[in-house]
Amino acid sequence: MSAQFMFAKRTNWNLAPNRLSQALAAYRAAGKPLLDLTVSNPTECGFEYDRSAILNALSNPAALSYEPDPRGLESARRAVAGYYADRNEKVSAEDIFLTTSTSEAYSYVFRTLCDPGDEVLIPSPSYPLFDFLADIQDVSLARYPLLYDHGWQIDFHALEQAVTPRTRGVIVVHPNNPTGHFAKSAEIAKLNSICSAREMAIIADEVFLDFALEENRPASFAPNRGAPTFTLSGLSKISGLPQMKAAWLIAGGPPQWRTEAVARLEVIADTYLSVNAPVQLAIPSFLAQRHAFHKQVIARVRRNLAELDRQLAAQKNSSRLTVEGGWCAVLRVPATRSDEDLAIEILTTQSVSVHPGHFYEFPADGYLVASLLTPERTFAEGISRLFSFF
Numbered sequence: 001m002s003a004q005f006m007f008a009k010r011t012n013w014n015l016a017p018n019r020l021s022q023a024l025a026a027y028r029a030a031g032k033p034l035l036d037l038t039v040s041n042p043t044e045c046g047f048e049y050d051r052s053a054i055l056n057a058l059s060n061p062a063a064l065s066y067e068p069d070p071r072g073l074e075s076a077r078r079a080v081a082g083y084y085a086d087r088n089e090k091v092s093a094e095d096i097f098l099t100t101s102t103s104e105a106y107s108y109v110f111r112t113l114c115d116p117g118d119e120v121l122i123p124s125p126s127y128p129l130f131d132f133l134a135d136i137q138d139v140s141l142a143r144y145p146l147l148y149d150h151g152w153q154i155d156f157h158a159l160e161q162a163v164t165p166r167t168r169g170v171i172v173v174h175p176n177n178p179t180g181h182f183a184k185s186a187e188i189a190k191l192n193s194i195c196s197a198r199e200m201a202i203i204a205d206e207v208f209l210d211f212a213l214e215e216n217r218p219a220s221f222a223p224n225r226g227a228p229t230f231t232l233s234g235l236s237k238i239s240g241l242p243q244m245k246a247a248w249l250i251a252g253g254p255p256q257w258r259t260e261a262v263a264r265l266e267v268i269a270d271t272y273l274s275v276n277a278p279v280q281l282a283i284p285s286f287l288a289q290r291h292a293f294h295k296q297v298i299a300r301v302r303r304n305l306a307e308l309d310r311q312l313a314a315q316k317n318s319s320r321l322t323v324e325g326g327w328c329a330v331l332r333v334p335a336t337r338s339d340e341d342l343a344i345e346i347l348t349t350q351s352v353s354v355h356p357g358h359f360y361e362f363p364a365d366g367y368l369v370a371s372l373l374t375p376e377r378t379f380a381e382g383i384s385r386l387f388s389f390f
Contacts, residue, residue, distance in 0.1 A: 019344060047296050100275055101245055130171065144159035176326070189226070207232070221252070232250075244279050317390040333367070
């Protein structure tokens, strides 16, 4: 009996590691020192956490009782609503659904919107997770490009050209990972117009929303009423606590549509009841700790960007693209070979790990992506070695 006969076609992925992953595994196995400019796990980046507050929040005696609620515990949902209230944005706790991750929230959205074979539009460049999430839910993906011209912007002509009768939604990563592009007010208005006219939903991924590098704070999609809207976020980025597995999904948009969406989401959520009680009870405390974490991250990101610009000023071969928020810097480098070949050679000759642009579906070679979350000494030395390569 063949393996292909045994398993669902949706899981027929190519599971072989790519050449860069193989090279990196071999490099680590050899015990060689590495300057890793791809780190994204905040718990491994040297930030200070209030350990006592985190552990105390998880020891609430109320966790010994089981009080299932499809949306999640009201105290936790009110804390999430309070997070938006602190941003001067009104969100009802009744429209909030707690999930274990934004990945799970995406599955709720896809199941609510899409029949098998229906389509969702995703931005390009963007993080590669969407392909797996869509495959698992039997959803097809189509790309719409982000264009770069003294800053990033949505290519609305291409977006509209990508819409078909089976398109059910448009994913907007706000800000985008890795480009750092925030949707501007005019872009949000255009998205509302397109989606409301074509009966599609906006699916707004806002996990990096708090990490804007400019003083003007971008608006959330959560209070959006101009089109059917789902907004996703969570503690992984906001509070730097990915291990706590707590996120949320907010149903927004026109009142009648929102009421129907909430009713359908409640059945899906009630089927799984996946978020555990100790973490739900701790969410108010975890959200309160976001301020200290945010301050540390923004300070590091700005210092690393300043160091990057200082080193860029001393050479002529490379540049960086504008970044408005998030934790990544996109570098434009000489396209002398494929981005993967380039990343492998930088690894083996400079002991520096960076992500190639094709990992995020950049449209051409000559792009590398570095994490601005990297500890500053490692970042400065890694960037220096990177530029010495060219």
